Amino acid sequence: MKLGFIGLGVMGRPMAQHLLAVGHELHVYARRAEAARPLVDAGARACASPAEVAAASEVVITMVTNGPDVEQVALGEAGLIHGARPGMVLVDMGTIPPETARRVAAALAEKGVDMIDAPVSGGEAGAKNATLAIMAGGKAEVLERVRPLLETLGKTLVHIGPIGAGQVAKACNQLIMVAAIEAAAEAMLLAQCAGADPEKVRQALAGGSAGSRVMDIFAARMTARDFRAGVEARLHHKDFGILLGEAATLGAPLPVAAQIWQQLNALMAQGWAREDTSALLKVLESASR
Amino acid sequence: MKLGFIGLGVMGRPMAQHLLAVGHELHVYARRAEAARPLVDAGARACASPAEVAAASEVVITMVTNGPDVEQVALGEAGLIHGARPGMVLVDMGTIPPETARRVAAALAEKGVDMIDAPVSGGEAGAKNATLAIMAGGKAEVLERVRPLLETLGKTLVHIGPIGAGQVAKACNQLIMVAAIEAAAEAMLLAQCAGADPEKVRQALAGGSAGSRVMDIFAARMTARDFRAGVEARLHHKDFGILLGEAATLGAPLPVAAQIWQQLNALMAQGWAREDTSALLKVLESASR
Numbered sequence A, B: 001m002k003l004g005f006i007g008l009g010v011m012g013r014p015m016a017q018h019l020l021a022v023g024h025e026l027h028v029y030a031r032r033a034e035a036a037r038p039l040v041d042a043g044a045r046a047c048a049s050p051a052e053v054a055a056a057s058e059v060v061i062t063m064v065t066n067g068p069d070v071e072q073v074a075l076g077e078a079g080l081i082h083g084a085r086p087g088m089v090l091v092d093m094g095t096i097p098p099e100t101a102r103r104v105a106a107a108l109a110e111k112g113v114d115m116i117d118a119p120v121s122g123g124e125a126g127a128k129n130a131t132l133a134i135m136a137g138g139k140a141e142v143l144e145r146v147r148p149l150l151e152t153l154g155k156t157l158v159h160i161g162p163i164g165a166g167q168v169a170k171a172c173n174q175l176i177m178v179a180a181i182e183a184a185a186e187a188m189l190l191a192q193c194a195g196a197d198p199e200k201v202r203q204a205l206a207g208g209s210a211g212s213r214v215m216d217i218f219a220a221r222m223t224a225r226d227f228r229a230g231v232e233a234r235l236h237h238k239d240f241g242i243l244l245g246e247a248a249t250l251g252a253p254l255p256v257a258a259q260i261w262q263q264l265n266a267l268m269a270q271g272w273a274r275e276d277t278s279a280l281l282k283v284l285e286s287a288s289r
Helices: A012-021 A033-041 A050-055 A067-075 A098-109 A123-129 A140-153 A165-193 A198-206 A213-223 A233-250 A255-269 A277-287 B012-021 B033-041 B050-056 B067-075 B098-109 B123-128 B140-153 B165-193 B198-206 B213-223 B233-250 B255-269 B277-287
Strands: A002-006 A025-029 A059-062 A089-092 A114-117 A132-137 A154-161 B002-006 B025-029 B059-062 B089-092 B114-117 B132-137 B154-161
Touching: A002 A012, A002 A050, A012 A025, A012 A033, A012 A059, A012 A123, A012 A140, A025 A033, A025 A050, A050 A059, A059 A067, A059 A140, A067 A089, A067 A098, A089 A098, A089 A140, A098 A114, A098 A165, A098 A233, A114 A140, A114 A165, A123 A132, A132 A140, A132 A165, A132 B198, A140 A154, A154 A165, A154 B198, A165 A198, A165 A213, A165 A233, A165 A255, A165 A277, A165 B165, A165 B198, A165 B233, A165 B255, A198 A213, A198 B132, A198 B154, A198 B165, A213 A277, A233 A255, A233 A277, A233 B165, A255 A277, A255 B165, A255 B255, B002 B012, B002 B050, B012 B025, B012 B033, B012 B059, B012 B123, B012 B140, B025 B033, B025 B050, B050 B059, B059 B067, B059 B140, B067 B089, B067 B098, B089 B098, B089 B140, B098 B114, B098 B165, B098 B233, B114 B140, B114 B165, B123 B132, B132 B140, B132 B165, B140 B154, B154 B165, B165 B198, B165 B213, B165 B233, B165 B255, B165 B277, B198 B213, B213 B277, B233 B255, B233 B277, B255 B277
Parallel strands: A002 A025, A002 A059, A059 A089, A089 A114, A132 A154, B002 B025, B002 B059, B059 B089, B089 B114, B132 B154
Antiparallel strands: A114 A132, B114 B132
16 A cells, blocks of 8 residues: 655654555655655655655554644645545544544545544554554544554554544543552552552552552552653653643543642653653652652 | 451451361351351351450451451450460451551550451452452561461462551552542543543553553443442542551652542542442542533
8 A cells, every 4th residue: 555654753663664564655754854764775765745745645644742743744834735635544643632633634624635543552662563552533434444554553453433532542541551650659659658668569469459550560660760761751741731631621520630740740840751650759759858 | 276267247257268168276256146157157166255266366367347446356345465365466457557557566565466467459259269469567477477377368478567567558559449440430531521432442441551450340330330339439438548547647748649539538428338439430420510
């Protein structure tokens, strides 16, 4: 299939390589030309703009960092919309506000271009190993057209609902994961303050009713005092902005998510944006010194 | 071994039966005599008081609901302390404040009686199947003496630290588990408000970075709208009182746990004390109508 791929960062590059490896014709664009180099060396064609990518592609995948970037790539000057033919599909796989996904989809629809929002969980390892969990929103028949592509990139693909619903599911995912990290941090702080060995507490809990991937991974980083990312906390901070923005738009009361957002704000204020989100433990420690 | 067992409720009865089944001589006491009947029928001896249980036992296990009950059974009129010989060990397996465990242990120590706090996670099923996770506090050499008994009752046993440390670990366990339930409830509310199918969101998330036993069990109760316990929410409410009380004693700031406690208060105020803790979703729904 003739594919476009825009956003060749830590996640996007290995994803694009998987698509190239299974034989698709790949057209790529990167703001910094050198970001596209490994893919061009592997057989992809470099384009001068998103519009040029769109003109050559049946399906374009975007994997850029935030909502404004997606709007720029899709609708801006030399954006996809200026090169796309009717029937093209944009699959946006980054994490952006559901509202932005809906707005971009509506603008593209006027030109006969379809859109799927398909954010992922699983991080860099999931991208490299093609084991991402993909949460998709959009029309079922459009999703069916791109399903083989997505199944090349992930191990699970769930169609959640209409456009934006994939982003809603991703916001839910981030809420649950970061809440688990914060809860682990509070538990580890309590254990420390009580004179109990946090690592023994973690081990005692990990196999029981409090067990989770977060206990296995993030809580272990806390007890090892190793706060290197992992997942850079600034990305979870960004995601909580999306989450609470959507909650405000919908009028959905999320009291605990709102409290966690403040803890992430405190983490950012401490200058730990590029540390792992397990540094939420250090935020609590700062407040108890 | 000559054992005592006090507290023959939903958890205690199957636990006592396991000990009887492996051949221990069991002396039991229950405030309501009929609670002891199934065990007496199976070969246990009914005693008229905790003191009488203590007089006949090398080790006494208690599994009663809260801190005041443990104090009454151990130190009250006709309590264990009045029948115990030096060298007896009390193993308290209920969930009580760490501070109460330390205070009871100190009083017993004056009579030469040792104490282990060994709260459990795993619930009724864990008690019946002898698959409890046991978190123990107390002296290592005392724990070694009762280890075979505890291993009869559980699948994991971790020595966390000195007396009270088991209760600290249990408080951590409850913090992490109920935080996961509340986070799942907020995620399910957001999905509902956004028009996405909560069960599809749950399924999409369960296998990924947000995956946990809570997502498998409690979030599934939410999307099935089946709020029957399970774990009665009043018990988690009680446990959060212990958790936040310990945090206050230690001066440990637990902002998210404190917020969750308020959600549990709201749940209690709605009259849902005996429903499952997944009813936290209904608390959010009540606030968004």
